[in-house]
Each structure stands twice: as C-alpha cells, then as structure tokens.
Amino acid sequence: MAGKQNPELRRRELCDAAIVLLAREGIKGVTHLRVDRKAGVPDGTASFYFRTSSALVRAVANRIADLDLADLTAAIRATKCGAGPSPAAGLARLVIQSGTGARLVRSKARYELVMPASRDAGLAAAFSHNQQQFFELHRDVVLSLCPAGTDPVLIDEKSYALLTFISGLMLALARGDRTITSAGQLETIITSIVASVPAVSHREGVSAVDR
Amino acid sequence: MAGKQNPELRRRELCDAAIVLLAREGIKGVTHLRVDRKAGVPDGTASFYFRTSSALVRAVANRIADLDLADLTAAIRATKCGAGPSPAAGLARLVIQSGTGARLVRSKARYELVMPASRDAGLAAAFSHNQQQFFELHRDVVLSLCPAGTDPVLIDEKSYALLTFISGLMLALARGDRTITSAGQLETIITSIVASVPAVSHREGVSAVDR
Numbered sequence: 001m002a003g004k005q006n007p008e009l010r011r012r013e014l015c016d017a018a019i020v021l022l023a024r025e026g027i028k029g030v031t032h033l034r035v036d037r038k039a040g041v042p043d044g045t046a047s048f049y050f051r052t053s054s055a056l057v058r059a060v061a062n063r064i065a066d067l068d069l070a071d072l073t074a075a076i077r078a079t080k081c082g083a084g085p086s087p088a089a090g091l092a093r094l095v096i097q098s099g100t101g102a103r104l105v106r107s108k109a110r111y112e113l114v115m116p117a118s119r120d121a122g123l124a125a126a127f128s129h130n131q132q133q134f135f136e137l138h139r140d141v142v143l144s145l146c147p148a149g150t151d152p153v154l155i156d157e158k159s160y161a162l163l164t165f166i167s168g169l170m171l172a173l174a175r176g177d178r179t180i181t182s183a184g185q186l187e188t189i190i191t192s193i194v195a196s197v198p199a200v201s202h203r204e205g206v207s208a209v210d211r
Numbered sequence: 212m213a214g215k216q217n218p219e220l221r222r223r224e225l226c227d228a229a230i231v232l233l234a235r236e237g238i239k240g241v242t243h244l245r246v247d248r249k250a251g252v253p254d255g256t257a258s259f260y261f262r263t264s265s266a267l268v269r270a271v272a273n274r275i276a277d278l279d280l281a282d283l284t285a286a287i288r289a290t291k292c293g294a295g296p297s298p299a300a301g302l303a304r305l306v307i308q309s310g311t312g313a314r315l316v317r318s319k320a321r322y323e324l325v326m327p328a329s330r331d332a333g334l335a336a337a338f339s340h341n342q343q344q345f346f347e348l349h350r351d352v353v354l355s356l357c358p359a360g361t362d363p364v365l366i367d368e369k370s371y372a373l374l375t376f377i378s379g380l381m382l383a384l385a386r387g388d389r390t391i392t393s394a395g396q397l398e399t400i401i402t403s404i405v406a407s408v409p410a411v412s413h414r415e416g417v418s419a420v421d422r
Contacts, residue, residue, distance in 0.1 A: 026327060028239065108326065115237060115323050118386040160390060161400050165372060168379025175329040179371060189372050193404055 007049070013039050014046050014056075015063035022060065023108035027116055030057060054122065061117065061126035064110050069130045071103075076137045087144040088194075092187035095166060099173035099181065107174045138163040145194045158194050165193055218260070224250050225257050225267075226274035233271065234319035238327055241268060265333065272328065272337035275321050280341045282314075287348045298352040299405075303398035306377060310384035310392070318385040349374040356405045369405050376404055 017039035021029045032046040035056065039045070050056035075090035085093065098107045117123040139159040146155060169180065180186050228250035232240040243257040246267065250256070261267035286301035296304065309318045328334040350370040357366060380391065391397050 024330075026238075026330070108329070112326050114382065114386055115319065118319070119235075119237070124387075157400060157403070161376060161404055164379040164383060165376040165404075166379070167382065168375040168377070171325065171378065171382060172375060175325055176335075189368060192368070193372055193376075 010041075010045070011049050011059065012063065014041070014049060015060050018046075018056065018060045019064065019106055019109040022112050023105040026112050027057065030060070032056065054120070057113070057116070058120075058122050058126055060109070061113050061123050062129075064106055064113070065126055065130045067106060068110070069133055072134065072137050076140050087141045088190050089183070089187050091138075091141050091166070092190055093183040095169060095173070096181065096183045096186060098170050099178070104174070107170055111171055111174045135159060135163055138166065141190070142194050145191060162190065162193055165190075221252075221256070222260050222270065223274065225252070225260060226271050229257075229267065229271045230275065230317055230320040233323050234316040237323050238268065241271070243267065265331070268324070268327070269331075269333050269337055271320070272324050272334050273340075275317055275324070276337055276341045278317060279321070280344055283345065283348050287351050298355040299401050300394070300398050302349075302352050302377070303401055304394040306380060306384070307392065307394045307397060309381055310389070315385070318381055322382055322385045346370060346374055349377065352401070353405050356402060373401065373404055376401075 014035055018030050018035045021034055021038055031053065032050070033043060035046040036043050046056060050059055071094055072091075075094040076087045078084065078090070084090075097103045113123060113127075117127055139155065142155055142158045142162060146158070169186075172179070180189070225246055229241050229246045232245055232249055242264065243261070244254060246257040247254050257267060261270055282305055283302075286305040287298045289295065289301070295301075308314045324334060324338075328338055350366065353366055353369045353373060357369070380397075383390070391400070
C-alpha cells in the first residue's frame with residue numbers, strides 16, 4: 001500500500017508529521033506509529049520507509065536542515081540582483097518568522113535535536129552537512145554590509161559572530177523568548193554587530209572554516 | 212538512612228549526579244534509581260528527596276542555574292575593583308572553560324533542558340529566575356567597554372546582543388563545535404560586538420527588560 005505513492009513525497013510527508021510531534025513533545029514523542037497516525041497514513045507506513053527510529057530521526061534532521069537552507073538561501077540571495085530587501089533585511093525577516101507559525105514548529109524541532117546530535121554521529125552529519133553553506137550565507141550578509149576590500153579574516157570573524165548570534169536568537173525564539181519581535185529592530189542589531197571597529201576586532205581571526 | 216546526612220548537601224550531591232547523567236544521555240537517562248547509583252547512595256534516596264521525576268529535573272535545573280550564576284558573577288565582578296582581568300576577559304575565559312571538563316558536563320546538561328523547559332512551566336521558572344541577573348552581568352561587561360554617558364537604550368541593546376551571542380556560542384561548545392577555543396580570540400570578538408557604531412545601531416532599542 002505504501003508503495004502506491006511517490007516514495008520521495010511520502011517520506012517528506014512522514015518527516016513533516018514527525019517535525020510536529022518533535023516540536024510538541026520532544027524526541028520521545030516521535031515513534032513510527034505516532035508518525036503514521038499524525039500523517040494520516042496506514043499503520044506501518046513509517047516503518048516501511050524508515051526501518052529504525054534512528055533512521056526516522058535522521059531523516060527528520062535532514063528534512064529540517066534542507067528546509068532551513070532553502071529558506072535562508074531565498075531570504076539572503078533572492079534579491080542579490082538589487083531589487084527587494086537587503087541581505088541583512090532578508091535575514092532579519094526570516095529569523096523573526098522563525099518565532100511564529102509553521103516556522104516556529106520547525107525551529108522547536110531543530111533545537112530538540114541539537115543535543116541528541118552530539119551523541120549520534122549520523123544525526124550530527126545531517127546538520128553538519130549544510131553547515132558550511134549556512135556560514136557562507138551569513139558571510140554574504142556581512143559582505144553586503146562591509147566596505148569592499150575589507151580583510152577576509154575580519155569578514156570571517158564577523159560572519160562567525162553573526163552566525164553565532166543568530167543561532168542564540170533562534171534558540172531564544174524557539175524556547176519562547178519574545179524580547180525581539182520586530183524585523184526592523186533585528187536588522188539594526190545585525191548591522192550593529194557587523195559594523196564593529198576593525199582596529200579592535202582584528203587580532204587573531206577565526207581559524208577553522210569547516211564548522 | 213537518608214535523614215542522617217545534611218539534607219541540603221545530599222540534595223546537591225544527587226543533583227550533581229543527575230547532571231552527569233543528563234549530559235551523557237539526555238533527560239531519558241535521569242531516573243531516581245540511576246541517580247542513586249550514580250551518586251553512590253542507597254536505592255530510594257533520590258525518591259526520598261524528590262518525589263516525582265518532574266521534581267528531580269526541576270531541582271537539577273535550579274542547581275545548574277545557581278552554579279552558572281555563581282560562576283558568571285565571580286568571572287565578571289570579582290575584579291571590579293581594578294586588579295585582575297577585565298570583565299570582558301573574565302567572561303571570555305569562563306565561556307571557553309564551558310567547553311571542557313566539568314563545566315562542559317554542566318553546559319551539556321543545561322542545553323538538554325532548554326527545550327523541555329519550553330513545555331514545563333516549573334522547569335522554565337528555574338531558568339527564568341536568574342535571567343535578569345544574567346542580563347545585568349552581561350550589561351556590566353558592556354558598560355566596562357563603552358564610554359561613560361553612552362545612551363542606556365544602546366547599552367541595553369548591546370547587552371542583549373552580547374547575551375544572545377554568548378548563548379549561541381555556549382550551545383555551539385556544548386554540542387562539540389570547536390571553532391573558538393582561545394579566550395583571547397573570544398575577548399576580541401566580544402569587544403568587537405560591543406564596540407559597534409552607535410549611529411547605525413540606535414533605532415528602536417530593546418523594549419522588554421524582564422526576559
């Protein structure tokens with residue numbers, strides 16, 4: 001029965017159902033049967049596509065990472081040709097959106113998996129796979145805010161600081177903190193973090209690139 | 212038997228054992244019996260002091276929050292009178308230490324509880340209780356880096372940005388990221404985040420104080 005449908009589509013449906021369970025109850029809420037019921041598919045479907053719970057949770061992590069990357073790419077690069085909001089404005093808007101609606105559900109699900117991933121190499125791989133691209137997208141934001149010719153070491157340092165700040169903010173939003181709710185306010189803070197004084201900040205630089 | 216010992220001391224011992232289990236296996240690893248065995252106390256001791264698992268986990272969260280606050284206070288305020296490292300250097304050193312040894316264990320345990328706390332008001336209270344003091348300690352670091360007379364709204368905004376960056380970095384360290392391992396390098400980044408251009412960053416300001 002499960003074979004009747006496009007398998008790739010069915011896998012995504014199952015992962016999307018698992019994301020909702022994960023956000024609501026944590027990793028203990030994600031079992032094959034509960035995913036079947038949540039997705040409204042016959043019992044046994046999730047087990048058919050993902051043999052073990054570990055395979056199921058890894059597939060969910062991959063789905064989250066792919067959706068996050070697609071959103072971030074669209075927010076930052078869509079308007080590179082000049083029209084529309086700046087990369088910083090695009091990033092700010094996306095981050096604020098991660099605090100509401102379906103994006104909040106996905107964001108909660110992601111942070112449920114961060115610490116389990118530190119104990120499961122397969123799960124960690126799902127997230128680290130896109131990590132370099134996330135860094136480069138934040139680097140695009142930094143480049144758009146810095147004068148041409150800024151030292152690349154400094155650009156990397158600012159990009160790392162921005163990525164780390166955004167990660168802290170998304171965690172805060174995921175756990176319910178609502179200190180920042182305006183994209184305009186966040187854009188100001190992003191600009192401020194990036195627009196730091198080069199003479200002070202340039203001493204050692206960020207060494208590792210593949211994080 | 213459990214009554215023979217100083218109850219406050221015994222509670223702390225049990226919480227410290229639970230922190231190790233939490234860091235290693237997540238919240239599912241923390242049961243009364245496993246805490247007893249880990250602490251090397253008679254079976255039933257943890258149940259005697261904490262009747263439910265919920266009470267046990269909340270006590271652990273309180274213990275983590277208290278230890279974190281004590282460490283941060285010592286790192287930032289100990290040398291306020293002039294001698295020793297600056298508040299920024301103290302903060303940088305403490306954060307880097309959170310990536311190794313016993314501090315890493317506590318840091319992992321803390322981040323295991325962040326998302327569960329978003330589903331459990333009692334657990335959330337353990338963390339939010341100290342939140343204002345954490346903010347004020349970061350504000351001390353910002354104040355030490357800004358010229359006297361800097362607009363308080365801007366100081367709050369910088370403090371929030373710094374607190375959020377540090378939270379993102381501690382999460383990164385807890386999950387095994389080792390991009391930043393030098394306190395000197397981190398101090399440079401902290402200084403850089405705080406030393407941003409006022410004219411750009413001052414537009415709306417951080418509104419909520421009790422976060």
